[in-house]
Amino acid sequence: MKKTQNQKAWFMVLPVLILVAFSAIIPMMTVVNYSVQDTFGNNEFFWVGLEWFEEVLHSERIHDALWRQILFTVIILAIEIPLGIFMALHMPKKNGLWTSICLVVVALPLLIPWNVVGTIWQIFGRIDIGLLGYTLDQLGISYNYTQDTFDAWFTIIIMDVWHWTSLVLLLSYAGLRSIPDAYYQAAKIDQASRWSVFRYIELPKMKGVLIIAILLRFMDSFMIYTEPFVVTGGGPGNATTFLSIDLVKMAIGQFDLGPAAAFSLIYFLVILLVSWVFYTTMVNMDKENE
Amino acid sequence: MIKINKSTFIMILYFVFLLLPIYWLLNMSFKTNQEILSTFSLWPSEFTFDNYIVIFSDPSWYGGYVNSITYVVLNTIISLAVAIPAAYAFSRYTFMGDKHLFFWLLTNRMAPPAVFALPFFQLYSSVGLFDTHIAVALAHTLFNVPLAVWILEGFMRGVPKEIDETAYIDGYSFFKFFGKIFMPLIASGIGVAAFFCFMFSWVELLLSRTLTSVDAKSIAATMTRTASASGLDWGVLAAAGVLTIIPGALVIYFVRNHIAKGFALGRV
Amino acid sequence: MAKITLSTLAHSYLDNPKSDDDYALKPIDHIWEDGAAYALLGPSGCGKTTLLNIISGLLKPSSGKILFDDFDVTDNDTSTRNIAQVFQFPVVYDTMTVKENLAFPLKNRGLDADYIEKRVSEIAKMISLDDILDKKTNGLTADVKQKISLGRGLVREDVNAILFDEPLTVIDPKMKWELRTQLKAIHQKLGHTMIYVTHDQTEALTFADKVIVMSDGEVVQIGTPTELFEKPEHTFVGYFIGSPGMNIIPAKVNGHKAIIGDHEIILNDTYGKLDGKVELGIRPEFIKFSDDPNALPITINRIEDVGHYKIARTRFQNHDINIIINEGDDFSKDMHGIIFDTEKINIYENDWRVDP
Numbered sequence: 001m002k003k004t005q006n007q008k009a010w011f012m013v014l015p016v017l018i019l020v021a022f023s024a025i026i027p028m029m030t031v032v033n034y035s036v037q038d039t040f041g042n043n044e045f046f047w048v049g050l051e052w053f054e055e056v057l058h059s060e061r062i063h064d065a066l067w068r069q070i071l072f073t074v075i076i077l078a079i080e081i082p083l084g085i086f087m088a089l090h091m092p093k094k095n096g097l098w099t100s101i102c103l104v105v106v107a108l109p110l111l112i113p114w115n116v117v118g119t120i121w122q123i124f125g126r127i128d129i130g131l132l133g134y135t136l137d138q139l140g141i142s143y144n145y146t147q148d149t150f151d152a153w154f155t156i157i158i159m160d161v162w163h164w165t166s167l168v169l170l171l172s173y174a175g176l177r178s179i180p181d182a183y184y185q186a187a188k189i190d191q192a193s194r195w196s197v198f199r200y201i202e203l204p205k206m207k208g209v210l211i212i213a214i215l216l217r218f219m220d221s222f223m224i225y226t227e228p229f230v231v232t233g234g235g236p237g238n239a240t241t242f243l244s245i246d247l248v249k250m251a252i253g254q255f256d257l258g259p260a261a262a263f264s265l266i267y268f269l270v271i272l273l274v275s276w277v278f279y280t281t282m283v284n285m286d287k288e289n290e
Numbered sequence: 291m292i293k294i295n296k297s298t299f300i301m302i303l304y305f306v307f308l309l310l311p312i313y314w315l316l317n318m319s320f321k322t323n324q325e326i327l328s329t330f331s332l333w334p335s336e337f338t339f340d341n342y343i344v345i346f347s348d349p350s351w352y353g354g355y356v357n358s359i360t361y362v363v364l365n366t367i368i369s370l371a372v373a374i375p376a377a378y379a380f381s382r383y384t385f386m387g388d389k390h391l392f393f394w395l396l397t398n399r400m401a402p403p404a405v406f407a408l409p410f411f412q413l414y415s416s417v418g419l420f421d422t423h424i425a426v427a428l429a430h431t432l433f434n435v436p437l438a439v440w441i442l443e444g445f446m447r448g449v450p451k452e453i454d455e456t457a458y459i460d461g462y463s464f465f466k467f468f469g470k471i472f473m474p475l476i477a478s479g480i481g482v483a484a485f486f487c488f489m490f491s492w493v494e495l496l497l498s499r500t501l502t503s504v505d506a507k508s509i510a511a512t513m514t515r516t517a518s519a520s521g522l523d524w525g526v527l528a529a530a531g532v533l534t535i536i537p538g539a540l541v542i543y544f545v546r547n548h549i550a551k552g553f554a555l556g557r558v
Numbered sequence: 559m560a561k562i563t564l565s566t567l568a569h570s571y572l573d574n575p576k577s578d579d580d581y582a583l584k585p586i587d588h589i590w591e592d593g594a595a596y597a598l599l600g601p602s603g604c605g606k607t608t609l610l611n612i613i614s615g616l617l618k619p620s621s622g623k624i625l626f627d628d629f630d631v632t633d634n635d636t637s638t639r640n641i642a643q644v645f646q647f648p649v650v651y652d653t654m655t656v657k658e659n660l661a662f663p664l665k666n667r668g669l670d671a672d673y674i675e676k677r678v679s680e681i682a683k684m685i686s687l688d689d690i691l692d693k694k695t696n697g698l699t700a701d702v703k704q705k706i707s708l709g710r711g712l713v714r715e716d717v718n719a720i721l722f723d724e725p726l727t728v729i730d731p732k733m734k735w736e737l738r739t740q741l742k743a744i745h746q747k748l749g750h751t752m753i754y755v756t757h758d759q760t761e762a763l764t765f766a767d768k769v770i771v772m773s774d775g776e777v778v779q780i781g782t783p784t785e786l787f788e789k790p791e792h793t794f795v796g797y798f799i800g801s802p803g804m805n806i807i808p809a810k811v812n813g814h815k816a817i818i819g820d821h822e823i824i825l826n827d828t829y830g831k832l833d834g835k836v837e838l839g840i841r842p843e844f845i846k847f848s849d850d851p852n853a854l855p856i857t858i859n860r861i862e863d864v865g866h867y868k869i870a871r872t873r874f875q876n877h878d879i880n881i882i883i884n885e886g887d888d889f890s891k892d893m894h895g896i897i898f899d900t901e902k903i904n905i906y907e908n909d910w911r912v913d914p
Binding site: 003004005006007009010012013015016017019020022023024026027028030031087089090091092098100102103104105106107108109110111112113114115116119120121123124128129130131132134162166219222223225226230243244245247248251252257260264267268271272274275276278 | 296297298300301304305307308309310311312314315318326327330332368371372373375376378379380381382383384385386388391393395396397398400401402403404405406407408409410411412413428429431432435436439489492493494495496500509510513514524527528531534535537538539541542543546
């Protein structure tokens with residue numbers, strides 16, 4: 001559709017602009033403010049330039065948090081994307097009772113408050129009162145997510161897979177459903193194998209939604225806070241302290257405003273960079289489709 | 291009819307995976323705390339509603355639900371109210387800085403809430419809105435408004451401009467056209483946007499906990515405050531958890547037909 | 559190539575069909591000759607796509623049998639029937655090149671690489687795709703993509719039949735003509751059994767040796783384009799084919815006279831007693847204006863100029879009659895009478911043609 005030029009359109013966009021400015025710009029200004037200042041206490045601040053940024057960029061603690069975060073994100077992407085696609089391929093293709101049941105069950109984990117997701121798994125993994133913990137214990141496997149690093153990671157990863165795979169599934173499913181029957185019919189006539197059908201018909205047509213799924217999962221896992229916080233609190237020690245958890249600890253826990261602010265800005269910049277890639281890819285995809 | 295084949299079997303395995311932890315929560319919610327801590331069983335030996343009764347009778351518990359629903363609804367209304375005109379503008383017009391504005395909006399969806407926790411705390415405290423529903427509702431618009439604009443713009447693009455023009459030729463004023471003709475056409479888009487606003491606001495913890503303390507305390511905050519103390523009342527906690535799942539389950543059930551369609555068109 | 563036999567084939571989409579109306583395809587017996595080009599012509603919803611999908615195996619008929627060269631294939635899957643199908647919109651494997659698309663069916667059958675190479679270039683040349691063999695398919699135009707679809711069907715030497723489901727729907731009008739010509743040429747060269755479904759009579763009449771006209775799930779007539787034009791078996795065929803279609807006027811028929819209104823027309827042949835709804839059919843091409851006092855009196859509503867001929871929309875009593883006036887014909891606006899070419903008159907009883 002050809003759009004018309006109309007500067008008056010700004011009026012329609014104004015409410016959004018004001019709201020988001022209030023929500024985003026003003027706080028950001030505060031953050032920028034803190035990132036270049038230090039305090040003696042008693043609300044007296046003085047300028048320190050880029051000192052905090054240097055400290056943050058060289059901080060071992062933050063580097064560690066960053067590596068933990070990257071490892072976590074890579075692992076869950078490697079599991080959730082293929083699993084989501086695989087499950088989407090097995091979802092029913094026609095509308096009906098079974099399809100409704102599938103959609104409701106699959107979507108359920110997505111609508112549970114994140115802290116409840118954490119609570120569910122916190123309970124589930126305990127040896128005394130949780131099904132998973134108890135079963136593992138009975139099988140003779142030592143399992144303690146509050147004290148053992150590997151167990152903590154294991155629990156958080158399986159929790160995230162449980163929580164978010166459905167998003168990948170639903171997006172992939174939407175992509176699959178949009179493929180006209182004729183393609184499958186032609187493949188039958190061409191005697192294509194199941195794998196060929198996936199590789200040459202389904203995967204190419206799902207490319208768009210898959211990119212959205214991957215980038216969304218990347219973003220959200222990079223910002224993860226609530227679920228691991230509820231289950232392990234970041235522990236044992238620092239083992240599951242990912243970037244957001246570390247940041248909140250710094251800002252609200254320790255009230256280290258300077259470093260926290262600098263950290264925030266860098267964190268935000270990283271995400272901004274990836275957003276930009278996201279946006280450009282999507283715009284190019286839309287152009288291809290037109 | 292339900293066809294039984296390999297796919298069905300695999301789906302059922304996945305269901306077991308998804309439903310098992312939820313079943314476990316349900317299981318616990320019907321046990322007394324004593325039973326939970328003393329024995330381990332797949333279903334309650336003494337089935338009890340006590341945990342639920344505690345929640346429904348204790349204002350500090352049920353208040354949490356009321357507060358959460360309040361700010362979620364507020365947020366959905368506000369988000370949609372500002373997003374609809376903006377999405378309309380983006381879908382129909384080009385104007386100075388439009389692409390940059392759209393991109394900037396998207397970046398807000400990508401903002402880590404952790405970055406905003408402290409600034410929001412200070413901001414809302416300074417305007418005297420700390421511990422109010424409106425504070426959380428506004429805070430959540432940070433990521434819900436971009437999402438709503440994005441989804442709505444996608445749906446609105448699907449309505450040809452010719453319909454607008456025809457309405458004007460027929461003598462409709464802009465507002466009449468918008469209300470009587472346009473909105474019904476994008477009804478499913480509004481539904482999808484509202485669904486996602488509800489979803490992301492309902493599930494969020496960090497900001498809702500940071501910005502509230504007593505009056506507007508969300509159920510998520512109530513639950514986590516409970517959880518940080520020792521000597522937990524697991525039964526009540528489990529019941530509280532189950533109750534938070536119900537609104538979500540109801541919402542999915544009612545929009546199940548729009549979900550797949552909405553995901554594809556709305557470009558979540 | 560194969561001969562395809564339909565044996566009392568019928569199909570209903572409902573589980574328990576009760577009446578004729580529940581059938582999308584009413585019982586049909588037909589033999590598709592090996593190597594012939596057929597068109598399945600009819601308006602939307604007449605059952606032609608249903609029939610096509612039964613032949614290809616994508617749909618299993620609710621009753622009856624289908625045989626390929628006398629082998630019962632009713633229960634056979636599409637892949638074993640060895641047919642090719644070209645759909646309404648181009649179905650190509652977007653991530654492959656043109657060459658890979660054409661080679662795909664052969665590769666899946668595990669054939670020798672050299673053979674595949676040879677065969678693909680042979681077919682590509684035939685449908686003029688040889689200069690773009692190495693191009694990726696997703697940037698190409700709709701008509702080229704349809705040719706690729708067709709090519710995938712042609713590469714298999716043992717293909718039993720090629721089925722077309724309204725393949726020119728998304729093609730530009732200019733390309734439609736070119737593609738139709740190419741299809742006809744390919745048929746003449748390779749001699750496959752071809753079944754072409756369409757609702758466009760021009761496509762059907764120019765492509766096919768024999769046309770099968772369907773309406774409401776029933777086969778109404780099977781014949782060559784000429785037969786369909788001159789002797790439509792059913793008033794539907796008369797009306798559907800031709801532009802404008804046949805004029806159908808209620809009449810009383812008595813021996814060798816037909817009475818329209820109060821006007822008498824002497825017929826070429828003699829007819830027996832006729833019951834029910836009796837109509838006279840005559841095509842606009844076979845009516846001329848005349849000053850003869852015995853001509854049928856009509857009033858002219860309007861004249862449409864279509865280029866090298868005109869269409870006269872006229873009225874006799876309360877029936878519309880269309881007449882085609884060719885360039886050389888005798889005509890002036892104050893002519894009020896028309897004469898039918900009695901050789902081209904068809905008489906219909908209850909919509910079906912009566913043999914004299």
